[in-house]
């Protein structure tokens with residue numbers, strides 16, 4: 001039997017970069033977590049221990065910091081593109097770069113005179129924004145944006161019935177339940193040169209996709225979380241031409257009605273026990289029928 005080298009990549013995971021922009025006394029915070037993974041002519045480092053083709057992961061960490069200083073950190077997709085193009089463009093041994101970034105939001109702390117404090121922040125309870133960018137030496141580039149931990153709840157407008165009932169089924173059908181989930185969504189941007197064109201303003205695109213996801217969650221009378229998930233993805237595709245595919249994962253955060261009868265009380269859908277596990281996990285994707293090939297976007 002002959003053993004051959006399989007697919008491989010290497011990089012620095014989770015470089016935490018906090019960039020402060022000082023606009024006079026008013027400060028702005030960008031808080032990101034950068035992971036880079038490089039691949040290419042890496043046979044020797046694996047097979048013989050010759051490191052000549054290797055840009056150290058320590059250098060990748062330093063590059064993230066240096067680029068934050070040199071170029072600033074704007075939209076995370078733009079920063080990821082900058083890094084990915086740099087790695088592939090500057091080192092012949094590096095044929096492919098994957099850069100993943102998470103962004104954590106900070107809100108300004110309001111102070112007692114009603115103004116926002118200019119240099120004090122509280123970590124936001126909002127979702128985490130994400131992106132994954134790939135770039136290779138043939139000039140192919142893919143951008144997937146996303147979010148996770150977008151926690152949402154409908155206190156009515158959700159039913160679940162008509163499902164299979166076998167000898168193990170105990171679930172009671174319901175026409176009025178709480179529907180709650182933590183949305184993880186990722187969406188693939190059409191390539192820059194695609195005929196359907198679209199926004200390259202990743203900030204605006206993110207805000208609009210997030211808005212459509214939330215609107216669809218709120219406005220869909222749900223017969224299942226699967227149906228809600230599909231409606232959310234569909235809403236994004238219909239509204240945003242720069243997006244050609246949406247993939248989502250949504251845990252069903254079950255809320256069970258508490259039995260208050262032992263205490264002589266009724267419970268007309270008012271008091272719930274929020275279970276944390278196990279949870280249903282609903283996953284799905286939607287894509288435009290003319291979506292271009294995904295290439296390595298989801299890798």
Ligand SMILES: O=c1[nH]c(=O)c2[nH]c(=O)[nH]c2[nH]1
Pocket residue numbers: 160171223224225226252280
């Ligand atoms: O929206 C739902 N989808 C399911 O597939 C499912 N299964 C279940 O037990 N509860 C629910 N709810």
